[in-house]
Amino acid sequence: MSPVQASCPACGAPIQFKIGSSIVVVCEYCNSVVARGDRNLEDLGKVADLVETGSPLQVGLRGIYRGVPFELTGRAQLGHPAGGLWDEWYAAFQDGRWGWLAEAQGRFYLTFPGSIPQQALIEPFDSLELGGPVRSLPLQVPLIVAEKGTARMLGAKGEIPYKITPGELYDYADLSGPHGEFATLDYSEQPPLVFIGRELHLSELGFPPDVVPPEREAHRVTAAQLNCPQCGGPLELRAPDKSERVTCPNCSSLLDVSQGKLAFLKALDPRVKPFIPLGSIGEFFGTRLMLIGFMVRSVEFEGVRYYWEEYLLYEPQTGFRWLVRSDDNWNFVETVPPASVMVSGERAVIYNGKRFKLYQDAAARVEHVYGEFYWKVMTGEVVRAADYIAPPLMLSKEESFVLQLPQPGAKDKKPKAVRAGEINWSLGTFVRPQEVERAFGISGLPRPSKVAPNQPYPYKKIYKYWGLLLLAVIAMAIVVAATTRPQKVFEQTYTLDPIKSQDDSQVRFTEPFELKGRRNIVVTAAASVDNSWVEIDGDLINQATDESEAFTLPIEYYYGVDDGESWSEGSRSPDIYLSAQPAGTYILGFEARWEKFQQPMAVTIRVEQGVFNGGYIVLVLILLSLFPIVMLIYHWRFEARRWADSDYSPYQSSS
């Protein structure tokens, strides 16, 4: 279809509908929204000029998504209920479809009008619950309500596929799926409109490589120089296209930022300052981010208020990240899609296949702010915050509340905190102070004295090594036992004549026998002792060198019955392990004494070689286990310290 040329009904300037299916076009000269009906053009009113948001996109840009070319024909800016705005770009695809490309805080979401057969059954706006599922959408992936609010049409440009009314308010709900799925319910019409798509990266849209303007690099973000309306001092906006709040570095006033203009809101405590100066650039996980904001927040437990610090980082391509300092422990934090987190029981959630345990759940209050923020932050602002841990990660949920003013004539005149607005999940990764210092090129950050909730236990590998070593020992023992061939090299029984007394003795020497080298030797002495003893003091003597190795073998065996229970102790055939000797001919000499010296005594001497000594395996297993057992105790104490500040500690007694 060829473009339709027309004149603006407000100013007469030429306007053009290039896309056959577009509904309105915004006059470039007078900002009038011109809608085309069946017969005439209709002037829907003027929209405000677009606010410069630093978007890398522009009307007229062409791209390719999943093989289908498209062109960005229009753009609208919508006001967010929490302040700020977001861009919506309208993409006319070559196959006739329209795509909605939403851009907010550096993230992009492409959706298409959904054809839902049971559209009329979509839940009413008021019945949608933050974090709750939207069951009416017949999708394979369950989506949950990530945000609900009322948007205001602020400004627009180009050709747009639906009728917009300047200043119009409409309710919307953003839905999120576990793997980047995204949908919007638009309640500007009844039944509500449904847009279904997903979050994507700019690179997936097939824009030309030069689509990202060079001025969007982090070091060029320091763009706007302004003066504080309270004290007149200079201040700098480091993310001028995103900031909604800024504090004056001269007088510590909290200022509202609205289209580049500053307005005084309140005076803040000038003594609270960040450890790391604003404007510092730090590199985390390969991305260079600028520190643009700092806030102190707190929670209260049993009457005691606990504080922590949050540092807002910004990089235009990446968006916003946080660095959180609590008890001198640090976390690098980024947001995750709400639907990617699944509840698992009362005290756990699952994210990315990993189970996170509930650590804390409390109302977090903003105590102090400094620098710039992308939402209209105020001291005293409260969100419901819950932390779940799976070291070194921490998932944090924040649910915003809005104050609902009482209806006129209502008895209760106090505003009520109502769960509304947004539910945000963020993923924190534990970073050591040294890493923060390295990232910013600074030094002197205080070291933590407490274990952080998501601090990884540093010696977990010991357990892995322990298991591997034990397996290695057992395998080695099996191999040694299987390959050892015990060999009897000598055995003879000696009948010893009675002796004069227990101090007297009988001496015997065995016949020579051959010993091989590098094989251990086991000497066994056996006698039929019966509640008595025989002492064998022996020597294994090398016939060639006269070198001997001495040993003692006490043969004793006692038994009886005490209090009706039978017992026995000792052995009638004790043995002793001797180290391997040089190969050669040996004899064994021994001197025997025995308790019943008046009677003859028969003693059997046996010599074996290459006998598997299982005692060493037990010894090695004990040696290998000593340190891990100590570390198990340390680990237990480490975990107890980790959970010390939690209301959900598994290490506290239930008393």
Place this chain on the structure above:
Amino acid sequence: MLSRAYLIIGLLIIGGYGLLALTGTELGRAHREKIPADVRQSPGGYRSFHSTSIWHSGFRGGK
């Protein structure tokens, strides 16, 4: 660091065990001495040699 130290020590222990198994060495203090043939062959020589040895226990048994 500690984990690696444990691994190294553990490997040394296992290696030590392997060495013992390969060489037929038994742990414990070896009581080595020379017992000349004339001592062994003379009547009473070995007994008197033994009675002056310091390592024999002088075990007398009994429960």
